[in-house]
Amino acid sequence: MADTAPRTTLASFWAQLPREGRWLLSTVAIQLFGRGMTLPFTVIYLHEVRGIGLDVAGALMAWIFAVGVIVTGPGGAAVDKYGARLVTLVACVVHMTGVGILAFAESLPAAIVATTLMGVSGVTWPAFNAMVAAIVQGPLRQQYFGVNFALVNLGIGLGGIVSGLYVDVHVPRTFTTIYLVDAASLLIPVALLLGPLRHVHARADKPDGADDVPASYLRIARQPAMAWLLALTFIGTFVGYGQMEAGFPAFAREASEVSTRTIGWAFAANTAVIVLAQFLVLRRIQGHRRTRVLVLMSLIWALAWTVLGLTGIVAGTLTAAFGVVLYHVFFGLGETLLQPTIPAITNDLAPDHLRGRYNALSSGFFQVGGILGPVVAGFLLRHDQPTLFIALVVAGCLSMVALARGLEGRIPASANGVEGDEVPAVADRPHPAADVI
Structure with a gap:
């Protein structure tokens, strides 16, 4: 059954958002710009700039995702216990540290440490989604997830274009620069969570009568x-x-x-x-x-x-x-x-x-x-x-x-x-x- 309510426009969507939702959404593209600069070039950077074998470089990329899977369970429980804001904040700091180490990683052990820390930050996704769901209610939530996805792609796309024009495998410092930009871009969500969104813990107490709900x-x-x-x-x-x-x-x-x-x-x-x-x-x-x-x-x-x-x-x-x-x-x-x-x-x-x-x-x-x-x-x-x-x-x-x-x-x-x-x-x-x- 289709809804006969008037279709939402971009202006009305923005007007309906709570202040916290506007803060989150308005910075998405900027936050992901740094990620877009590094995403297409990590394997190239590890192999051609740092001299790590191509197969090992590919394995390190897979390791990031594997660590993300490992920490997902504890991360979800931590969101329910401590709140999405705190988990997101910690994940951002961990990822920032990992990317910073990767910027200067000249050996395989350093690259392993960096990619492990980047994988640990995989808890950011469930924590962020939980925070959005806590802030945005009703049908607006679906629209928020969609607009957020478009802005994520905008930031990543622009970052990839800029880094594609800038990096040079013969000039290692160009790669160091884009990884430092990626790390610096994470200061934006950290500033939001410590500033305008410091009161949004996104944690809910167990309601009465919910003992039979599977946990x-x-x-x-x-x-x-x-x-x-x-x-x-x-x-x-x-x-x-x-x-x-x-x-x-x-x-x-x-x-x-x-x-x-x-x-x-x-x-x-x-x-x-x-x-x-x-x-x-x-x-x-x-x-x-x-x-x-x-x-x-x-x-x-x-x-x-x-x-x-x-x-x-x-x-x-x-x-x-x-x-x-x-x-x-x-x-x-x-x-x-x-x-x-x-x-x-x-x-x-x-x-x-x-x-x-x-x-x-x-x-x-x-x-x-x-x-x-x-x-x-x-x-x-x-x-x-x-x-x-x-x-x-x-x-x-x-x-x-x-x-x-x-x-x-x-x-x-x-x-x-x-x-x-x-x-x-x-x-x-x-x-x-x-x-x-």
Whole structure:
């Protein structure tokens, strides 16, 4: 059932945000600018500038994600116990330290210490989502997650463009500079959390009568709604981000036979689509079932991977180059549908006093999918199986359609973004919100 309420404009969205939400949102792009400067070049920096073997450099990148998975569980519990603000603050300081060490790392042990600290800061995602959910209530929450995602991509995209023009593997100090800029950019959230947002602890006490609410990760994950949502999150990352960051460039180079410049243009097109289309997409999906939005997203991603697969038939041609860029246009459009929905469903399902654990579970499954995706892509493409690779990811996208439809029957209408009378099972029912600010 679609909502007949007037569509939100960017101006009305900003006007409805509480002051704390405006503080968080207004600094996102600046915060991520530094991250965007370093993200595309870390492997290159470790290998070509610091002389670390390419395989070891790749393993260090994977280690960052692995550490992130390890700390997700304790991090989620810490959010519930100490509050999202404190956990985010500590994570920012730890990440800043790691990036600072990496800027001057001339040996493998120093690089291991740096990447370990960067991985520990993986608790930032569930902590930040819990803080947003504490500050922003109701339908505005979905819009916030979507706009935040667009601003994250804007910051990362601009940072990547600037660093691409600046860094030079023959001048090591250029890489040191961008890592120091990345570290300095984290002073912005630290200043916010110590200043204007110092009263936002984003922690809720356990409400009366909530003794039967599952608090362990296993019991939370076994709830029907969360089980389906976590499966959807894992598959979405496995066939989505895990393959987009590893499988896509490998396929584009080996099977489509396009230049690295074309791949760069494809990523630029992805960022442009997200930044330009996100708020328009948010207006279109407002009042519609989030599970139906996820179905549409899955079909768009299936189309994207099909387009990429077809470029292998016309490898090395202008048509192949066009198809590679078009893939990222479709993929970016799918992202604008995915990013507002899954975080909103997760936080609408979560009781306030367990929001950290719910977001940590979602983050953990997301990161595991991101780790396994490149492994599978590397194996298939290394063994000359590009057709099987495309078939696998398209099948994964289509399986998400079934998962989204299955999820629809297991969550309340309120968590699905619409008004309705459906009442979920006791184990899935959100509990009354607590005052966290």
